[in-house]
Amino acid sequence: MEKITVLGTGYAMALRCYNTCFALHQGDEVLLVDAGGGNGILVQLQKAGIDPADIHHLIVTHAHTDHILGVVWVIRKIATLMLDGKYEGQFHIWCHKGLPETIETLVRLTVQGKFAKLIGDRILLHGVTDGEQAQILGHTVTFFDIHSTKMEQYGFTAEKDGKKLTCLGDEPYNPLCESYVKGSDWLLCEAFCLYGDREKFKPYEKHHSTVKEACELAAQLEVPHLVLWHTEDKTYEDRQRLYTAEGREYYQGDLHVPYDLDVIAL
Numbered sequence: 001m002e003k004i005t006v007l008g009t010g011y012a013m014a015l016r017c018y019n020t021c022f023a024l025h026q027g028d029e030v031l032l033v034d035a036g037g038g039n040g041i042l043v044q045l046q047k048a049g050i051d052p053a054d055i056h057h058l059i060v061t062h063a064h065t066d067h068i069l070g071v072v073w074v075i076r077k078i079a080t081l082m083l084d085g086k087y088e089g090q091f092h093i094w095c096h097k098g099l100p101e102t103i104e105t106l107v108r109l110t111v112q113g114k115f116a117k118l119i120g121d122r123i124l125l126h127g128v129t130d131g132e133q134a135q136i137l138g139h140t141v142t143f144f145d146i147h148s149t150k151m152e153q154y155g156f157t158a159e160k161d162g163k164k165l166t167c168l169g170d171e172p173y174n175p176l177c178e179s180y181v182k183g184s185d186w187l188l189c190e191a192f193c194l195y196g197d198r199e200k201f202k203p204y205e206k207h208h209s210t211v212k213e214a215c216e217l218a219a220q221l222e223v224p225h226l227v228l229w230h231t232e233d234k235t236y237e238d239r240q241r242l243y244t245a246e247g248r249e250y251y252q253g254d255l256h257v258p259y260d261l262d263v264i265a266l
Contacts, residue, residue, distance in 0.1 A: 002026055003265050006229070006258040007044040008036050011192065011208075012066035014233040017260045018044050019066040020170065020190075023055075024158065026137040031057045031158075033167060035070030042073055048261055052077045053087050057136050060095040061169045062153035063102055072106050075123060079115035082122055090122045094134065094143070096154045097127035128154070144180040146171055149207050157184065163266065170230045172209040173217050186266060187223040189214045190230035194246050201232050211243050215251035225254040227264065 002025050008018030019036035021044075032055050035041045045052060055078065060071055071093070081087035093103065103125060108116045119125065128134070130145040139158040146155045146169045155169045157180055166184040173181065173189070181187070192203035195212035203210055209217075211228060218226040228243060235242055236259075243257040256264055 003263055004227075005048045005050065006260060006262045006264065007041065007048060009229040009231060009258060009260055010233045010236075011230055012037065012064065014236075016233040016236040019070070020230040021067070021070070022188075023048070023050055024137070024165075026139070026160075028054055029057075029137050030055045031059065031137055031139075032074065033059045034061055034067040035074050037066040037069045039070070039073040041070035042077060044260070053081050056089060056091055058091070058093045059141075059156060060093060060099055060103065061155065061167070062096075062148070062151055063099060064151065064170075067170070068099075068103070068106070071103060072110055075103075075107055075119075076111050076115055079111070079118050079123065082118060083114065090124055092124050092126060092136075094126045094128060094136070094141075096143070096145070096152055097129055098152055100125035100127045130154075142180060144177055147174045147176050155180070157181070165266065171207050172213065181221060184221065184223050186225045186227065187218055187221070188227045188229070189217070191215075191228040191243065192230065193232045194235075194242060196246070197232075197235075201234075211246045212250055215247040215249075215255070218253060219251045223253065225256070226251060227256045227258065229258065 005023040007021045010017040021034040021036050024031040078091050128143045133142050139160045142157045143154050146153050153169045157166045163185050165186040167188040170190045191211045191214040192208035193201040195210040240257045247255050
């Protein structure tokens with residue numbers, strides 16, 4: 001694994017930044033993780049200098065609007081490239097076993113038939129189960145159920161060359177996932193707001209955590225590198241400074257609070 005391009009860092013209703021999603025790079029190949037809530041994903045990819053023709057894998061964590069609706073636009077863009085002879089090979093979409101039908105239905109209801117008919121041919125939907133593994137861009141990717149209280153949602157680990165990266169999705173860590181998360185070098189974790197702002201933003205009502213809890217978790221699990229995102233956007237301009245200051249009280253490792261379009265070397 002080489003680097004992450006952060007395409008978005010906000011929660012569902014964010015206006016100052018895009019919804020949380022990111023790209024994992026390996027050479028010229030790209031693994032996209034979630035796609036936000038609309039065609040803003042195409043804007044973010046363009047700003048980041050990522051050619052959609054280089055994206056051959058997409059992981060969709062769950063069906064909330066701010067994670068799945070952008071998938072329709074990614075599919076439309078890649079299908080267009082395919083029909084224009086500008087995309088090589090197949091496009092693989094990985095998600096829990098309940099999502100392929102949802103994604104295919106969204107596409108068939110909203111995208112022209114000439115694009116939708118590529119599903120099952122060059123656009124392949126893979127429904128995975130808890131603990132299932134796949135080889136993606138040279139990484140051993142293990143998918144796991146995060147035991148969401150709201151909607152079925154999967155996180156994943158990606159391992160290559162002795163490094164392990166874990167994405168927890170957009171809900172707090174559940175101890176039932178310890179066997180997957182333990183030993184991570186990188187932990188990608190939601191932190192909806194500062195602990196001091198919990199009464200204002202009410203993260204627990206949304207099944208989210210605060211910077212304090214995310215950093216305590218990383219310290220407890222002895223994770224050397226931590227990335228915090230999927231946040232409120234009212235403090236966006238000062239978020240990095242504020243979140244880092246609070247995080248340092250509970251976590252002494254390598255802490256990242258990225259802005260949209262930041263690049264993190266792994």
